[in-house]
Amino acid sequence: MLLEHFHLATLFLLLVTTAGGVGGQKFTYNGFAGSNLDLDGVAGVTPNGLLMLTNGPIQMKGHAFHPSPLPFRAARSFSTTFVFSIFGQYIDLSAPGLAFVVTTSKEMHATALPGQFLGLLNTTNNTNPNAHFFAVELDTLLNVDFRDINSNHVGINVDSLVSRAAADAGYYDDATGRFQNLSLISRKAMQVWVDYDGAATEITVTMAPLGLARPSKPLLRTTVDLSTVLQHQDTAYVGFSSATAVLFARHFIVGWSFALDGPAPTLDISSLPALPPTGPKPRSRVLEIVLPIASATVVLAVGIAVYIFVRRRLRYAEVREDWESAFGPQPFSYKDLYQATKGFSDTNLLGAGGFGSVYKGVLRKPDMDTEVAVKRVSHQSRQGMKEFIAEVASMRRLHHRNLVQLLGYCRRKGELLLVYDHMPNGSLDKYLHDPMPGKGMLEWAQRFHIIRGVASGLSYLHEDWEQIVIHRDVKASNVLLDGEMNGRLGDFGLARLHDHGSDAQTTHVVGTMGYLAPELGHTGRATPSTDVFAFGAFLLEVTCGRRPIEQDERNNRVMLVDWVAEQWRKGSITKAADVRMPNSFCLDQVSLVLKLGILCCHPLHNARPTMRQVVQYLDGDLPLPEFSPVYLGSTMLELMYSAEFFNKNLMTYVSSGVISDLSTGR
Structure with a gap:
């Protein structure tokens, strides 16, 4: 039994540390069970071998580094590939993302902040040439302070969270040449390839859904001289950093390989650990047996009824969360506002500007009709939505004859509807x-x-x-x-x-x-x-x-x-x-x-x-x-x-x- 354990341990070390390289210049993690990664913050490894950088709670950060520094002297070329997945609380709204990092010191992360800083920097050392790090960020939060292009992008960063180059998350299809968008918060596994040519001082970043061959055209290509980043130091650490902000989120690394002066080893997709389930719970065996036996007429009738019901619910679907109950009941439903503005028709448009469009509406009630102005604004605020709703709720209490009265609000999908008194x-x-x-x-x-x-x-x-x-x-x-x-x-x-x-x-x-x-x-x-x-x-x-x-x-x-x-x-x-x-x-x-x-x-x-x-x-x-x-x-x-x-x-x-x-x- 002891001999068997010795052989298993030896085989595992070969897979996760050197993978055919010399002196730690290559390593491969086809899952992280039993690995000796250097973890801090909330980072950990799940029982089935997933590296979980953040585990859900808000305003937390997590880091995971290969345990020993690598010989980066003279800014050698390197290649890495990894598989990741981001599980957010919502399918269209997320916490910040994660980043692959090359850094001269892991100590910098001790003072780093969560949220928009991705566990890399803080308010005082952002854009600091002494930070000495290179990162590829997979960012799922738009931040104008860092000049983000949107809330679903890939960026190349050097000593700053302002990206030197950035692009929408996605890949170029080899067959058609067309760009295919990818949602970083789709909860699906995606693979990223990062390659640095030390002689040309050029970085390329490529990504694709897991299982798709690496696209020939990279997503990003830009010049970065790592010798200035690493300050000619002989060694550097490689790993990952991630953080949460005001929303629940989990960030997973499924597999990872790395090599100096050569291509990163290929990951064995069949050996990678499975991600948590993302869909609804499976049906019961009773339904699986009964439903196929049901008559085609009944199934068709039920299907049509469900389609009509779902379509109607989606048209008027609203967003309301537990924390909003503290602000009291809202007097307006999306259905009422939709009908009052005739479906937000152009004939009811009062004006439009950089912060939304305003529509005239007539709320019809048994006792009297009330004219209102309904303003539609983007859901992605420059501050957290929770803070924004708190301020809206506060402003409802403003009452003065020379202020336009804010009557209430309603949330739906990607928009916020503010309801005011109509000024004729x-x-x-x-x-x-x-x-x-x-x-x-x-x-x-x-x-x-x-x-x-x-x-x-x-x-x-x-x-x-x-x-x-x-x-x-x-x-x-x-x-x-x-x-x-x-x-x-x-x-x-x-x-x-x-x-x-x-x-x-x-x-x-x-x-x-x-x-x-x-x-x-x-x-x-x-x-x-x-x-x-x-x-x-x-x-x-x-x-x-x-x-x-x-x-x-x-x-x-x-x-x-x-x-x-x-x-x-x-x-x-x-x-x-x-x-x-x-x-x-x-x-x-x-x-x-x-x-x-x-x-x-x-x-x-x-x-x-x-x-x-x-x-x-x-x-x-x-x-x-x-x-x-x-x-x-x-x-x-x-x-x-x-x-x-x-x-x-x-x-x-x-x-x-x-x-x-x-x-x-x-």
Whole structure:
């Protein structure tokens, strides 16, 4: 018996350590039962031999490395292949993925974070040349901070989670040459090949479903000099890293082989351990016997009934999870909203933008019909869906006569539906810049009434509600007019909440050019003061009937705040008022609003008033401070949109649709 065990152990070591190589330059794992991998975090090996990098719980990480370092001196060529599978909680939404890693030190992973950092880096050492690692990421989570192309991609990374090259997950079919997409979270086994040519300093990455021969055309090909990554060290470790975020997920490695200076050994697919079952439980033997005996007519009738039922359920299928019960019952079903908007038809479309489309709907009830506006937004938020729903639930409790009331939400498949009060007179933007036929220009009394209302709504958000709400996109197109032409601030798609006495945690520059406070270019942090700046641009826009940024006849960009200040310097600030306004207007009131707009747009955030003070200025309860046009110092255009601010901060978000168009302000 002892001799038999000795022979088995010897055979196993040959399979998993050297596999025909010398000095540990080749190894093969056709399953990991009994292996001596160096594991940490939640990584482990299942009884049937699967390497499980993460085992489900959220915000966890796991690593698995070949136990001994390999002789990578002079950045030698290498080849590796592995089979993986990702089991997420949902078929269309996942936690972060996993990565194959070459690193000079396994200690770097001790301080690494889970979630979007994949257990490789943290907030302080991302994009750090001293990280000394190379990775091929199989990423299933879109993260704009790392410039991910989507939530289902393969990337090549060096010392950073910003990929040097990336592509949609998939392969090129040898027979047709066509690209075939693969879903990384399909729970299916897939094989990846990674090859590094040390002489050409070139990396290629190829993938395919398990069982399909390696495609001749690689998915990715790019130049990487591993000698700079490994810093000419003689040895390096190879292995895998993975992490979970806010969703349950398991990441499996089924088999793995590796070789230096030659092709990786072929994996024996027939010897690989089986993945956990992915489908429904098998039928009982009784059903297997009874169903074939049933008459064809009954089976056909049942089939048709099931088809109709399933099709109807899928059309109106919603998503609701246990954690949402804390936010209370939702008054709207997808079926009600679908029927209210006539199937979200184009005839009911009120408008569309970077954050979704808005449809008019009529909810029909026995006692009365209610008009609503239904906004459809993407399910893939820049923050976790749970946090986003929590904020939506909080905003339902906002009640102010000058805010568009958020009535509730409904989730379905890949979208979130937000339900608001319908504003029959549309957006203020159209009255200022594109007046509709049959509706004249707004007179001054109407404009001042709208200004006063929006100021009151913002003051409520900043100071009077239980939390501080920063709107982050105050502008004329987000001010809607009810049936009595009252101005109501709407579109809280970018809003952020935080407790009184604390700071908002967001660091993304979002909003619309012309309304963005200059300090956002340096800090990226939205505050009540940045809302005040946007409100100042709004004051000038409403009073002058001009957009915050326009182009003159020489195609130069002109800031409205600079232009108004120039009119003031010339001796009459009221000449900046919209000449199209019907009837006469109070010059003192127009002068007050224009000067207040300039004050709110001051380049120094601590020189701006609070929204409570703004309301007091507008009501005449507090005198406007005395100041002159030169109080602004240098021009607003230079301060706001310097090359540093524009190039380093805005272009990223313009390209992704986060910041609205420069010229239209829409």
